[in-house]
Amino acid sequence: MKIIPRIYIGLLVLLLFLSGCSVSKFIPEGHYLLDNVKVESDNKEIKPSQMNMYLRQTPNAKWFSLVKLPMYIYGAAGKDSTKWINRFLYRMGDAPRIYDPNLAEETRLQIEQAVRNMGYMSGQVSMYTQVKGKKIKVGYQIHSGEPYLISHVAYDIADYQIHDYLMADSARSYLKAGSRLDVNKLDQERDRITQYLQNRGYYRFNKDFITYQVDTMRNSRNVDLIMQLHPYQRKKEDPPSQHRQYYIRNVDFMFDVDFAELTSESLKGVDSLRSGGVNFFYKDKLFLRPQVISDYNYLQSGKLYRNRDVQNTYSALGRLNILKYSNIRFREELEADSAYLDAYVMLTRNKNKSLSFEIEGTNSAGDLGAAASVAYSHRNLFKGSETFTIKLRGAYEAVTGLEGYANSNYLEYGVETSLSFPEFMFPFLSSDFRRRSRATSEVTVKYNWQIRPEFERTVASAAWSYRWGKRGATHRFDVFDLNYIYMPYRSETFREYLDYMDERNPLLRYSYEDLFIVRLGYTYTYNSSGATTLKTSQRNSYSIRFNIEESGNLLYLFSRMINGSPKNGEAYQMANISFAQYVKTDFDYAKNFMIDDRNALVFHVGVGVAVPYGNSKSLPFEKLYFSGGANSVRGWSVRSLGPGGYRGDSNSLDYVNHTGDIKLDLNLEYRTHLFWKLNGAAFVDAGNVWTIRNREMQPEGLFKFNRFYKQLAVAYGLGLRFDLDFLIIRFDGGMKAINPMYTRRDRYPIISPDFKRDFAFHFAVGYPF
Structure with a gap:
C-alpha cells in the first residue's frame, strides 16, 4: 500500500x-x-x-x-x-x-x-x-412588515451661523425624503454634522447636541422628521448659550517636557525659542530642527480650529521615526465674544540608535546552510528624523550533487545601507508641497559577493525611490535603480559546461555574464481592511497589487545617438558591458470571503508578463518568472515547474531552465481557526510559467493561446499556521494533481498518487497571499 x-x-x-x-x-x-x-x-x-x-x-x-x-x-x-x-x-x-x-x-x-x-x-x-x-x-x-418612510425633513436650528453651514452642505446629508426611517442613518447624520462643524471651529461641539423629533401622520407610515440642534451647555445647570467658534492663538511644541498642568511655573528651567510663528520648549538641546516641525505642523495661529488639522498633525508626526509618541492638548481662553485655543504639542523622543542581530537557517533545493547578520540604525542622523541603516550579512551552505569541482561550499557576504527621509526630497520644492505630498524618500546602496564552486558573482546596486500612501493604498516610485552584475571567476569545469550548453540553451550562458540593469518602476498596493490574520479580519476584504517597470530605454537611445550601431553587431554596451532592455508588468488580486469568525475562503490570481526587446534577447535571470514554492503552486518545490510542459533533467543547474516570461497563478484556500494560536488551511493551486520566444531545448514551454490552459499545473494540500500576532509561521504540504510535465499516462497523479514523487513540503513566514 x-x-x-x-x-x-x-x-x-x-x-x-x-x-x-x-x-x-x-x-x-x-x-x-x-x-x-x-x-x-x-x-x-x-x-x-x-x-x-x-x-x-x-x-x-x-x-x-x-x-x-x-x-x-x-x-x-x-x-x-x-x-x-x-x-x-x-x-x-x-x-x-x-x-x-x-x-x-x-x-x-x-x-x-x-x-x-x-x-x-x-x-x-x-x-x-x-x-x-x-x-x-x-x-x-x-x-418585517411595511417600512416607515420619511416624507419631509425639517430643521429646528436657532443658531443662524450653524444653520447656514448645514444648509450649504445639505447635499451630503444621509436624510432624504422617501428613504426609510433608519435609526442607523440618523446616527450617521449626527456623526457627519459633528465632524463637519468640528472642522469649522466648533471645538466643543458633539453629537449629543443633535436630536430628532418624529411626527407620524394619522393612518399612514409616512413621517415628518425634525432635526433639532440644542444650544450649548457645558453642564445641565449652566444657562444655554450659542455654540462658539474657536481660533488657534498660540502653538507650543514641548520636547521631552513632562508636566501635569499647563502653567508658566511648570516651564521654569526649560529653554525656549520661537521660529515660524511657533514656540519650542526643550531641555538641554533641541533634537529636531525647527524647520522640520514647521513642515509637519498643520495647526496655524490665527486660523479657525479644525479637527482635521489635529489629525493631520498626528499623522505627519507619526512618520518621524525619532518620535516615540506625540500628544496634543488644548487650553481654552475666552475673551468677550471671542474664543481661543492654545495648542500644546508634546513630543517624546525615541531611541536614536539601535543594534540588532539575526541568525537564520537556509535550505536551497535541499542544500542546508546558515546565515547571520548584524544591523545598525540611527533614527535622527541630521536632526530631521532621517533613518540611516547599515546591515552586514554572511552565509554558508554545503552544496551537494556537484562533480568535477575543487570544493563544495557556498559563501556569501553582503553589505546594505539605506538612508530614509520622512519627506519628498527633491530640489526647488516648497515646504507646503512637501507637507501635502506625505511621501518618504529613500536611498539604498547594496553590495553582495557570492562564492560558489562553479563561479564567483558580485552584485552592486544603488537606488532612489519615493513612497507615499493614504487609506490603505500605498504607492512606490523607483526613480532610479542601477544594478551591476559582475562575474570575476568561472571555474574551468563550469566554462566547459556553458560552452556545451551554449547552442542548446543560450539563456544559461546569458544568466552568467556581466550585465547592467538600469530601471525605473511604479508599484501600487491596496488593502481594503489592512487585516493580516484570520482572527482580526471579521469582514470581507480584498487586496490589489500592480507593478510596472522598464529598463534600458534611456541608455539605448543614448547609445544609438553616440554609436549609431552596436560594436559587436548584437547589443550596445556601456563600459564594455551589455545592459538589459525590457518592460515588465505584474498584477495580483486577492479576495477574502469571511464565512464566520473562524472560517474564511480566499481567492487569489496573479498574472505577470515581461518582454525583452532592443538590446536584450532574454530577460536578466533575476527578472525571469518561476513557479512552484511556498507562494505559488505548492505541489512543486521552488523553481521546479515549467515552462509549459518542460520536464527538465536532474542537473543541479537546471533550475535556470525552469523560468519564463509569462506567469499565471490561481489559488483557492480555505482557512479555519483550529485552537489556541493554531490555524489550518486546505488549498488548491494552479499555474505555470511560459516563454515568449522559442527556446531550442524547450519548444513545449512557448506560450500559445490554444494550449496554455492545457499546461496548467494543479496541486492540492493542507497547511498549518502558527499565528503569534506579530509573526505567522506557515507549514504547507502540497500534492500534485495535474502535472503537465509528464506524458498522458502519468499526467494525473491525483488518480494514482505517489508520495515520494508528488509531495512537496514548504516552510514560510506570513500568508502566501
Whole structure:
C-alpha cells in the first residue's frame, strides 16, 4: 500500500474515533446541546447575515465548516480535572455549548430591535426550537412588515451661523425624503454634522447636541422628521448659550517636557525659542530642527480650529521615526465674544540608535546552510528624523550533487545601507508641497559577493525611490535603480559546461555574464481592511497589487545617438558591458470571503508578463518568472515547474531552465481557526510559467493561446499556521494533481498518487497571499 493512502486512512480513523467520543456526559440533565442556529427573513432588504452580531449563543465551531472536531476533542476527556491528560484536552478542545433559553430570548429581542431600527417599526421576530435527543436547533424568523418612510425633513436650528453651514452642505446629508426611517442613518447624520462643524471651529461641539423629533401622520407610515440642534451647555445647570467658534492663538511644541498642568511655573528651567510663528520648549538641546516641525505642523495661529488639522498633525508626526509618541492638548481662553485655543504639542523622543542581530537557517533545493547578520540604525542622523541603516550579512551552505569541482561550499557576504527621509526630497520644492505630498524618500546602496564552486558573482546596486500612501493604498516610485552584475571567476569545469550548453540553451550562458540593469518602476498596493490574520479580519476584504517597470530605454537611445550601431553587431554596451532592455508588468488580486469568525475562503490570481526587446534577447535571470514554492503552486518545490510542459533533467543547474516570461497563478484556500494560536488551511493551486520566444531545448514551454490552459499545473494540500500576532509561521504540504510535465499516462497523479514523487513540503513566514 502506498504511503499517501495510509495517511488518508489514518486521518479517517482518527476522525471516526473523535466523532464517536460522546459529549453527553458534559450536558446536564434536562438541558440540550445547541446544535444549530438559523436566522430567516421574509424581506430581501434584511439579510440574515446582518443579524449574526446579535446572536448571544452560537453552536460549537466547525473545522472547515464541516465537523465540530474541537468539541469532540473536549468530549474525549474525562470529567476528572485533576488528570493532566484531561486538562490538556480541555485546552485543546471546545466545551459543548449548552442551550440557554434566557439568552435565546435576549437574542430574539435584540434582532427585533435591530429590525425596527432599520425603519420597520412594526417588525416582529418569532423563535422556534427543534429537539432531537440531547440536541436542539434554534431558529429566528423575521417578519418585517411595511417600512416607515420619511416624507419631509425639517430643521429646528436657532443658531443662524450653524444653520447656514448645514444648509450649504445639505447635499451630503444621509436624510432624504422617501428613504426609510433608519435609526442607523440618523446616527450617521449626527456623526457627519459633528465632524463637519468640528472642522469649522466648533471645538466643543458633539453629537449629543443633535436630536430628532418624529411626527407620524394619522393612518399612514409616512413621517415628518425634525432635526433639532440644542444650544450649548457645558453642564445641565449652566444657562444655554450659542455654540462658539474657536481660533488657534498660540502653538507650543514641548520636547521631552513632562508636566501635569499647563502653567508658566511648570516651564521654569526649560529653554525656549520661537521660529515660524511657533514656540519650542526643550531641555538641554533641541533634537529636531525647527524647520522640520514647521513642515509637519498643520495647526496655524490665527486660523479657525479644525479637527482635521489635529489629525493631520498626528499623522505627519507619526512618520518621524525619532518620535516615540506625540500628544496634543488644548487650553481654552475666552475673551468677550471671542474664543481661543492654545495648542500644546508634546513630543517624546525615541531611541536614536539601535543594534540588532539575526541568525537564520537556509535550505536551497535541499542544500542546508546558515546565515547571520548584524544591523545598525540611527533614527535622527541630521536632526530631521532621517533613518540611516547599515546591515552586514554572511552565509554558508554545503552544496551537494556537484562533480568535477575543487570544493563544495557556498559563501556569501553582503553589505546594505539605506538612508530614509520622512519627506519628498527633491530640489526647488516648497515646504507646503512637501507637507501635502506625505511621501518618504529613500536611498539604498547594496553590495553582495557570492562564492560558489562553479563561479564567483558580485552584485552592486544603488537606488532612489519615493513612497507615499493614504487609506490603505500605498504607492512606490523607483526613480532610479542601477544594478551591476559582475562575474570575476568561472571555474574551468563550469566554462566547459556553458560552452556545451551554449547552442542548446543560450539563456544559461546569458544568466552568467556581466550585465547592467538600469530601471525605473511604479508599484501600487491596496488593502481594503489592512487585516493580516484570520482572527482580526471579521469582514470581507480584498487586496490589489500592480507593478510596472522598464529598463534600458534611456541608455539605448543614448547609445544609438553616440554609436549609431552596436560594436559587436548584437547589443550596445556601456563600459564594455551589455545592459538589459525590457518592460515588465505584474498584477495580483486577492479576495477574502469571511464565512464566520473562524472560517474564511480566499481567492487569489496573479498574472505577470515581461518582454525583452532592443538590446536584450532574454530577460536578466533575476527578472525571469518561476513557479512552484511556498507562494505559488505548492505541489512543486521552488523553481521546479515549467515552462509549459518542460520536464527538465536532474542537473543541479537546471533550475535556470525552469523560468519564463509569462506567469499565471490561481489559488483557492480555505482557512479555519483550529485552537489556541493554531490555524489550518486546505488549498488548491494552479499555474505555470511560459516563454515568449522559442527556446531550442524547450519548444513545449512557448506560450500559445490554444494550449496554455492545457499546461496548467494543479496541486492540492493542507497547511498549518502558527499565528503569534506579530509573526505567522506557515507549514504547507502540497500534492500534485495535474502535472503537465509528464506524458498522458502519468499526467494525473491525483488518480494514482505517489508520495515520494508528488509531495512537496514548504516552510514560510506570513500568508502566501
